[in-house]
Amino acid sequence: MSTHPRPRAALFGGRRDAHGLRVVVTGASGTFGRAICERLSGLGAVVIGLDLAPRPDDPVRVLPCDVTDDESVATAVRTALDTLGGLDVLINNAGTGGPAPAELPPGAEVRRQLDINLLGTWRVTAACVGALVASRGRVVMLASRMAVLQLPLAAAYGASKRALVAYADALRLEVGTHVGVTCLYPSAVRSPIHDSTAAAGLSLEGMSTYEPLDGVVDAVLRAVLSRRVHRDLATTRKGAVECFLARHLPSVTDRIVARTLAARARSGAFEGAGLAAGVVRRHTERP
Template sequence: MTAATGKGLRDPHGLRVLVTGASGTFGRAICGRLAAMGAHVVGLDVAPRPDDPVEVLACDLTDDIDVPRAVAAAVERLGGLDLLINNAGIGGPAPAALPPGAEVRRQLDINLLGAWRVTAACVDALVESRGRIVMVSSRMAVMQLPLAAAYGASKRALVAYADALRLELGTHVGVTCVYPSAVRSPIHDSTAAAGLSLEGMSSYEPLDGVIDTVLRAGSSKRVHRDLSTTRRGAVEFFLARHLPWVTDRIIARTLAARARNGAFEGAELAAGVVRRHRDRR
């Protein structure tokens, strides 16, 4: 039984859904699953693919003009809007100790401001339908990993934005944040290419569990505030929220071991981390 057909969940048949990042790993799976369950789904993506499982409109989430145009076209095709899934996101190397450059701005613009632009363009339709918003955040919104400061900052800011939306729209629109851990997908490619792979820093989880949780967030009769995607993720979420010194210590020790063992050998962006750990000996 999937998370979208269990007890306490609404039938998604006929649900009018807009999904951002619809041509990516998560987006294609979300769109395909919803469409198979009878929902009417339109996607937005900067680079739609010919084999996308639903109609995907080309949209640059960093463009203040393109976003409301694409959202209006999607809502018109759907005949209204019941559920917005802000799934679009990118990652990349961004050490916190280095000045913010184009990579940092790109992640913040897509992961945070892209969701903000799309949501703002959807508000009227969602209020009219008493709809839902699902934010695909990240475990890194509460438990930051080193050398990827922009991604964690963008996802933590996305949660803060969701909190503000909940206060402003909560009388009419439900808002849920979903917190996946790492899933094997191309989002990690640029980090790995820079020599800053997450291997050894994070445990990977199956994609299906993430999709189940996203659908649960959008289909549950009761609006959930926060949803983790695994039991381990729920424990990490609790610890990071209530005992952050515990998760800080675990991550710091793991980083130190990786730096000493040569995991960042030749990685220019990690040179400072390696040097500081070497100088502690």
């Protein structure tokens, strides 16, 4: 898995011209989406966003769209394609997270994450495939490092992102003759997506290292504008190493994550967090 080069000049060397590219970005009013839309439109791309709750200060036109609803997706995508006159790039950025321990039965939170992160992406992509085939365009999937390196107490997010990559792989096999499909693997970036996890007492602090938003946006631009279509892109060199280890030496990454989890459980980091009660008990009870 490759990473974005450090020098910004290297990032943009030999790139395609963004001017006039017709782009749709999902989750366009969120932290990632707004930054992606702003950067691409600043380079001359014609960008339309889709979001459940568009904001009046969005940097581009954003259409209301609930990616969990078939009709909403069909209507929003049709309007976007009619406005753009076709489509060159689809950036599947819409996503959500939240606490979901694997040891507990799947409930509404699990279904919500799967519906948005996996099926929502599937719905939007399917609605755009015809236009992308016609333009020989590209699809960029915002996956996650957790698609390959799972963290505890967040099983739904990791499962949805791993399934998203499987969907991207199948899509690539079916339409790869005409459409480039790239998966990106960002780590944690400070944004409201972590609020519900923190509120449940299951903060990522100590379990994951945050990375800058600009690096994620740079990686998106590389996926969109590089002349060569990338299959997979990490967003930092550290992320590339972590993904490599998780894929080729999974027992090593399992031990590292398990050791970190045990230390947090014993330190009282999950005190009062009911969803982590099982983890805390197993790590603190005496044999």
